[in-house]
Amino acid sequence: MHAILDIFDIYFLEAVINGILLGGVLALLALGLNLIFGVIDVTWICYAELVMIGMYGMYYLVQVFGVPYWAAAPLVILLVALLGAALHFLVIAPLLTAPPINQLLATGGVLFILQSFATVAFGIDFKNLGIRLPVLSLGDMNFSYARLLSFAAALIGMVGVYLFLTRTFTGTAIRAIAQDRQIMPLMGVDAKRIYLITSAIGGGLAGLAACLLVLQYDVHPFVGLSFGPITFLICVLGGLGNFIGGFIAAFVFAEIISLGGLFSDLEWGYVLAFAFFIVMMFIRPAGLLARRS
Amino acid sequence: MNNRLVGWIVALIVLIAVPFVHSDPYHLHLLVLILIWSFAYTSWSIMGRFGLVSLGHGGFMGIGAYVTALLWNHLDISPWIGIPLSMATAGVLALVVAYPCFRFRITGHYFVLVTLALSGIVLQVITATRDYTGGSLGYTPRRAGGIAALQFDDKTTWYLIALAVWLAGLVIWRAIDRGMISRAMEAISEDEDAAAAAGVNVTAEKLKITLISALMTALAGALYCQYQMFISPDTVSGIAVSLQMVFAAIVGGVYVALGPTVGAAITILLAEVLRISFGTGAVGWDNLVYGVLLVLFIIFLPKGILGSVIDRITSPPKKPQRS
Numbered sequence: 001m002h003a004i005l006d007i008f009d010i011y012f013l014e015a016v017i018n019g020i021l022l023g024g025v026l027a028l029l030a031l032g033l034n035l036i037f038g039v040i041d042v043t044w045i046c047y048a049e050l051v052m053i054g055m056y057g058m059y060y061l062v063q064v065f066g067v068p069y070w071a072a073a074p075l076v077i078l079l080v081a082l083l084g085a086a087l088h089f090l091v092i093a094p095l096l097t098a099p100p101i102n103q104l105l106a107t108g109g110v111l112f113i114l115q116s117f118a119t120v121a122f123g124i125d126f127k128n129l130g131i132r133l134p135v136l137s138l139g140d141m142n143f144s145y146a147r148l149l150s151f152a153a154a155l156i157g158m159v160g161v162y163l164f165l166t167r168t169f170t171g172t173a174i175r176a177i178a179q180d181r182q183i184m185p186l187m188g189v190d191a192k193r194i195y196l197i198t199s200a201i202g203g204g205l206a207g208l209a210a211c212l213l214v215l216q217y218d219v220h221p222f223v224g225l226s227f228g229p230i231t232f233l234i235c236v237l238g239g240l241g242n243f244i245g246g247f248i249a250a251f252v253f254a255e256i257i258s259l260g261g262l263f264s265d266l267e268w269g270y271v272l273a274f275a276f277f278i279v280m281m282f283i284r285p286a287g288l289l290a291r292r293s
Numbered sequence: 294m295n296n297r298l299v300g301w302i303v304a305l306i307v308l309i310a311v312p313f314v315h316s317d318p319y320h321l322h323l324l325v326l327i328l329i330w331s332f333a334y335t336s337w338s339i340m341g342r343f344g345l346v347s348l349g350h351g352g353f354m355g356i357g358a359y360v361t362a363l364l365w366n367h368l369d370i371s372p373w374i375g376i377p378l379s380m381a382t383a384g385v386l387a388l389v390v391a392y393p394c395f396r397f398r399i400t401g402h403y404f405v406l407v408t409l410a411l412s413g414i415v416l417q418v419i420t421a422t423r424d425y426t427g428g429s430l431g432y433t434p435r436r437a438g439g440i441a442a443l444q445f446d447d448k449t450t451w452y453l454i455a456l457a458v459w460l461a462g463l464v465i466w467r468a469i470d471r472g473m474i475s476r477a478m479e480a481i482s483e484d485e486d487a488a489a490a491a492g493v494n495v496t497a498e499k500l501k502i503t504l505i506s507a508l509m510t511a512l513a514g515a516l517y518c519q520y521q522m523f524i525s526p527d528t529v530s531g532i533a534v535s536l537q538m539v540f541a542a543i544v545g546g547v548y549v550a551l552g553p554t555v556g557a558a559i560t561i562l563l564a565e566v567l568r569i570s571f572g573t574g575a576v577g578w579d580n581l582v583y584g585v586l587l588v589l590f591i592i593f594l595p596k597g598i599l600g601s602v603i604d605r606i607t608s609p610p611k612k613p614q615r616s
Contacts, residue, residue, distance in 0.1 A: 043402050094592050100401055101346050105543065106591040108536050112584030119577030221577075229413045229532060236406045267421030274414040281407050282393040 011262060017143065019258030020251060024151035025212055027250035029227070030234040031158055031243060032205030038178040038241030039198040042092055042103045046111035048228025050087075050203060053114060054080040054210025055219040059127050069131065077207035084203020085196050093195070111224075118221035126218040133215065150212035157208045158247075161201065174198055178241065230257070230270070233277045253277075308456055312449040321448035323565060327557050328455035329516050330541070334553030335462040336509030337538040339469060340502055342547045344482035348535040349390070349408030352415035353383040353507045355530025357514025359419055359426060362434045362524060365442070367425065372443040372519055380511040386411075387507035388500065395496045395503075398485070409532060416531035431525030434518065443519050451520055458516060459554070462509060466550045469505070478502055540587045546597025555599045 033047050044050075054076050061072035091110060095103045133145040165171035177184045177194050185191045217223065234253050238245030253273050260269025312321055337350050360379035364370040370378070390411055394404060419426050426432055438444050445451055469475050477498045480488035489495050518524045527533065537560075545556025564579040571578060594601050 037402075043406070091588055091592070098591075098595070099344075101344065101405070102591050102595060104402065104405060105346070105539055106588050108539065109584045109587030109591065112536065112540070112580050112587065114584075116577040116580035116584060120581060124576070225532065229409060232406050233410055236403060240402060267417045270417045271414055271421060274410045274417065277410050278390060278407065278414075281399060281403075282397060 012259075014143070015258045015262040016255065018147065019255040021143070021147040021151045022258060023251035023254030024154035025209055026227070026231065026234055026254050027247050028154040028157055028205055028209050028212075029231045030238065030246035030250050031161060032202040032209075033231060033235050034238070034241055034243055034246045035161070035174075035198060035205070036202040037235065038243075039174055040088070040092065040096075040195050041100065041181070043107070043232070043235075043240070044087070044110075044202070045104060045107045045228075045232075046087075046114055046224075047202075047206060048224035048231060049111050049114035050080055050083055050206040051210045051213065051227075052118060052219065052221065052224040053083060054207045055214040055217075055223065056118060056122055056127075057207075058211055058214045059129060059219055062129055062131070063127075069129075073208075073211040076211055077204050080207030080210060081200040081204035084206065085200040087203070088196055088199035092199070093192075115221050115224070122221065124221055126220045128218045129214055131215065144216070146215040150215060153208065153212055157205060161205065164201075170194070170197060230273065233274070237277055237280055305460075309453070312452045316449065318448050321452050323561065325448065325451045325455045325520060327554075327561050328452070328459040329513060329520065330561060331554040331557040332455075332459045332462045332516075333510055333513035334538055334542045334545070334557050335459075335466060335550075336506050336513060338542045338547045338553045339466060339509070340506040341539070341542055343475075343478040343502065345499065345503065346405050346539070347408040347503075347506075348405055348532060348539070349387075349411035350506070350510050350538050351529075351531045351534035352408075352412035353387065353510040354514035354517075354534060355412075355415045355419060355526065356383040356386065357511030358518035358524045358529040359432065359514075360511075361515040362432055362518050363425060366435050371441050372515065373441070376443075376512065376515045379515050380508045383507050383511035384504055387503050391500055391503045392496070395499045400485070409535070412530065412532050412535050416526050419526045419530060426526075429526055431523055431528075433523050436522070444522070455516065455520070458512065463550055465505065465509070469502070470550070474498060474501060537583075540583055542597075543595075544586060544590050544597055546600030546603075548596060549600050549603055552597050552599045556597065559598070 029047070029051070033044065037043055057076040057079050058069075058072055061067040061075060062069055067075070087107070087110060091106050092103055095106055133149070136143045136145055136148065165175055173184070173189045173194055174197070176187075177189060177191060181191070184194075213227075217226075230253060234249045235246050237253070238247070238249035253276075256273045256276055257269040260272040311324070333350075333354060337347070340347055357376070357379045360382050361372050361375040364375040364378060365372055390407065393399075394407055399407060420428050423429075434442075434444070436442075436444065438446065477488065477493045480491065480493055481495055481498060485495055514529050517529060541556035541560045542553045543556070544559055545554065546552025560583065563582060567579045567582070590597065596604060
């Protein structure tokens with residue numbers, strides 16, 4: 001009896017820690033989405049599909065062209081950042097004055113485009129990088145290096161964005177425009193340029209997430225659907241545009257999924273997370289950290 | 294007005310006569326699919342036209358299809374009872390999610406994302422309960438045939454059933470359009486506070502329209518299941534189906550009664566043309582074209598094809614309006 005309890009505890013602890021590690025990457029995605037929402041007031045429904053394209057980019061660079069991983073990653077981040085800027089320039093910019101719902105639905109169209117583009121161009125087979133990172137054993141618990149690395153890189157990426165936003169002129173302009181869209185252009189900030197830069201940063205964060213996720217998951221055209229919805233829920237739960245709320249919510253969700261997966265199937269973890277989200281919307285409709293009016 | 298009535302009756306007779314004049318099974322199959330999906334898109338537009346953009350309708354459709362099929366296979370409950378039960382299930386779920394949403398003023402982006410979570414839940418539950426639902430491999434209602442099982446082999450019967458349901462959808466649309474509820478909903482979509490101040494019960498009106506829309510969508514799902522005799526989580530539930538509804542409704546036109554029907558005809562015919570001309574090489578191309586069209590339509594023709602055409606006819610051409 002005692003032994004069973006011990007094993008259970010270790011699995012439990014392992015799941016908790018794996019949840020934290022998963023939370024890092026989710027927090028990175030949530031940060032990108034929150035940044036774009038906070039500054040441009042747009043939700044990119046296709047955000048996870050940008051990650052998918054980035055994962056394919058990594059696959060082709062590393063597996064097909066033989067570029068080493070550390071050299072391919074910056075290229076992919078740049079590629080997805082350009083993709084983000086292009087998405088803003090081609091789809092969002094013409095719709096800036098349209099009702100917000102139209103922008104959201106237009107990015108829904110982009111979701112279709114990217115998914116089917118991947119289907120047509122890359123086929124529907126599952127592909128992976130073929131890099132097997134060792135597993136770290138700590139006592140009886142096992143953690144993959146891929147997850148530890150992702151967690152660390154995600155944290156570094158987030159700190160980088162934070163420093164950029166607080167320490168540079170452009171970063172300050174971005175934060176200012178998030179606070180007041182009407183006044184900032186009068187203060188001499190070129191809103192169009194700031195929007196483009198923000199979109200590129202949002203894209204770059206998706207690219208970074210792609211480099212990290214491709215270490216752990218196979219890539220296929222519909223891979224975005226497996227973590228896209230959860231990213232939106234994290235952002236909404238944290239309060240759209242609220243960076244710290246999104247950060248906390250990412251870990252809450254990651255724990256629910258990880259622990260739900262421990263006690264039952266992974267799908268039930270997701271079901272639990274979705275249900276938790278709907279309940280939370282009623283308790284704190286404006287996000288975890290919002291004060292109730 | 295009388296001319297109009299005559300026109301409608303003639304159109305109706307022509308529609309009913311189609312399968313008896315031209316009984317090519319493939320063409321009838323396409324028509325049945327168009328009618329069933331038109332009904333689903335119409336039910337989405339009943340909400341969507343008032344700015345209540347839901348991505349949860351994939352969930353309602355999935356419930357309609359799966360509850361009906363599960364009751365039939367596991368409990369021997371005829372679809373005649375199963376379909377109303379599945380509709381009731383979808384209705385209850387719609388109320389449970391929508392009431393707090395409307396009560397706490399969850400609108401815009403937030404409403405879209407909450408409903409997105411709803412269709413995500415339904416998809417995951419169907420996949421997770423794979424012992425009963427077959428999971429992502431799909432599910433087939435037990436074959437029995439006959440009226441009690443609501444399974445027919447000939448396309449003509451199905452065509453007439455789908456036609457009747459589709460017409461019912463249009464009648465409901467018209468009733469809403471003519472009723473007080475559309476005035477109330479228009480006021481709400483302009484400005485909730487002002488509408489409430491003018492004596493509109495915002496929560497109740499929104500709930501009514503959501504309930505109608507969810508019930509109709511579940512019916513569409515159940516019909517699709519009975520007609521196709523095969524459902525899988527990806528074809529009747531989830532976010533992709535929700536987006537597909539949004540897409541077709543927007544392409545056809547959300548603000549006119551026949552808009553979603555035009556959207557359904559365009560999307561289904563487009564998919565078929567691509568499938569026939571490119572064969573299996575077409576996998577993915579139809580969605581690629583959909584996606585590009587959806588973006589272009591939202592940017593350049595937000596009222597949809599039919600809506601824009603009607604605008605052109607009824608008023609002189611002017612700068613296209615963003616709505």
